[in-house]
Amino acid sequence: MLKNIRRGVRVAFVTLAATCLIGSTNSGTARAAEDGFESIFDGKTLKNWDGNPKFWSVKDGAITGQTTKSNPTKGNTFIIWKGGETGDFELKLQYKIVGGNSGIQYRSFKLPGKNDGWRIGGYQADFEAGNTYSGIVYGEAFRGILCNRGLKTELIRQGGKFQVKTIKRLGDSKQIQSKIKKEDWNDYHISAQGFHLIHRINGVVTADCTDKDAKQRRAKGLLALQLHAGPPMTVQFRNIRIKRLGSKKAVSRFSFPELPSLPELPTLPSVSSLGDLPSADETVNRVSEEAGGVTTEAVRTFLGLPLDVHDAVVEKPTKRNLPPTTVGGDAIRTVRSTRARGLRFLATPLRNAIRFADESIQQPKKKSRADRRRP
Structure with a gap:
């Protein structure tokens, strides 16, 4: 009986040692492969x-x-x-x-x-x-x-x-x-x-x-x-x-033609958030310095489309009595201006259509005379 117990302990010990050795070898192989x-x-x-x-x-x-x-x-x-x-x-x-x-x-x-x-x-x-x-x-x-x-x-x-x-x-x-x-x-x-x-x-x-x-x-x-x-x-x-070094691109078993990317569509604002469109005289200036002076570009847009485009080349103040503005801390005055018509002709129809839609949503429908006569 005692001999059988000793034999069993020896077998268990040898099995454990072999398992540890194999595990260590496999771990080293895995590390080498990952390397x-x-x-x-x-x-x-x-x-x-x-x-x-x-x-x-x-x-x-x-x-x-x-x-x-x-x-x-x-x-x-x-x-x-x-x-x-x-x-x-x-x-x-x-x-x-x-x-x-x-x-x-x-x-x-x-x-x-x-x-x-x-x-x-x-x-x-x-x-x-x-x-x-x-x-x-x-x-x-x-x-x-x-x-x-x-x-x-x-x-x-x-x-x-x-x-x-x-x-x-x-x-x-x-x-x-x-x-x-x-x-x-x-x-x-x-x-x-x-x-x-x-x-x-x-x-x-x-x-x-x-x-x-x-x-x-x-x-x-x-x-x-x-x-x-x-x-x-x-x-x-x-x-x-x-x-x-450098990863290789995976090759698919099925090849598909690469489709051209579509342009992103502008996000349309809600009707109630539009408010009034800018009047014909309102502009927003973008100023950038260039060789020979400073160039400003004024653009009004609606739904991502330009309504008016204004160009102006400006330089440091002259003796002309013109209202100054400021670029980089220096006062400047407009000395030449050009104006290009864009999609402004769409502004009034679009504004009226949006206002009509807004009023239709917010105001209840009025009853006709015939409706008022009914009991």
């Missing part, structure tokens, strides 16, 4: 990646680029993601670098001319084994340094010349560098939305750049990883995930 990021590296092969096999391979679950004294690269070389161009997106990955310089290319393009076919230009999220450039926005074959570390910049063009305008300082470059691990894994986060680019390393904003250079800025392009020319080096990338 909206898609893995673009399987951790085992270079499927959907294109780079020179002399330099690129998969080691220890990471895309690895390596040069040696016996196997140098003559120029910067890249491994290109074959998933198509990226526009607005967020990219997250981990990197580790030993020696040299590297970077993450985005919204980039293949360089023309004679090369190995893996030469890329465009925006770069830079990083290095040194202490200066990790986190900056660099333009590979594309305008050079666009935002140094710890700065917020705007890229502009004045007088036909490209300029980098510093907006403000976000942080101290040395303090940012102190958060970056040497020859160890670091988290890189790139956000590109519109022409606003933000780089983060280990959760710290390293650069904030807005590209207002309409002549050269890029809204989309290739994604690639860099192996820099120079002394022997090794760079590795893992856990590469991308989230494309």
Whole structure:
């Protein structure tokens, strides 16, 4: 009997532990799905990646680029993601670098001319084994340094010349560098939305750049990883995930033609609230300042339709003995006036019709003589 009880307790405990584990796993999966990021590296092969096999391979679950004294690269070389161009997106990955310089290319393009076919230009999220450039926005074959570390910049063009305008300082470059691990894994986060680019390393904003250079800025392009020319080096990338920004419109199974929007109809006032229409001499002035003087426009309307339109160009007081008015604190006098006839001819008939309707509603019907004679 005691053995059966112990066996039952063990089974219950194992079941509870398994349930908790499955629930935790499902919760993590749900969070990842809600996050909206898609893995673009399987951790085992270079499927959907294109780079020179002399330099690129998969080691220890990471895309690895390596040069040696016996196997140098003559120029910067890249491994290109074959998933198509990226526009607005967020990219997250981990990197580790030993020696040299590297970077993450985005919204980039293949360089023309004679090369190995893996030469890329465009925006770069830079990083290095040194202490200066990790986190900056660099333009590979594309305008050079666009935002140094710890700065917020705007890229502009004045007088036909490209300029980098510093907006403000976000942080101290040395303090940012102190958060970056040497020859160890670091988290890189790139956000590109519109022409606003933000780089983060280990959760710290390293650069904030807005590209207002309409002549050269890029809204989309290739994604690639860099192996820099120079002394022997090794760079590795893992856990590469991308989230494309911007919602896709839902496509209906049934398509209907889009109908043109109808104009809004004016709201008709109640008969009793109309009162008397303005007399022929009543106007309401709208005043606006324009070059060369101040323009007023007087409009009388009925049911949303203009009855009279008056234009007047006015300026500051002259020696003429005319009644002044005020615009922006300055006394002004009318020096020229024009008058245009609108729908005024409708005013009298409409006024009479409304008054007749109003009287008919409010006054009781009078009895005729014949009605008065009846008992």
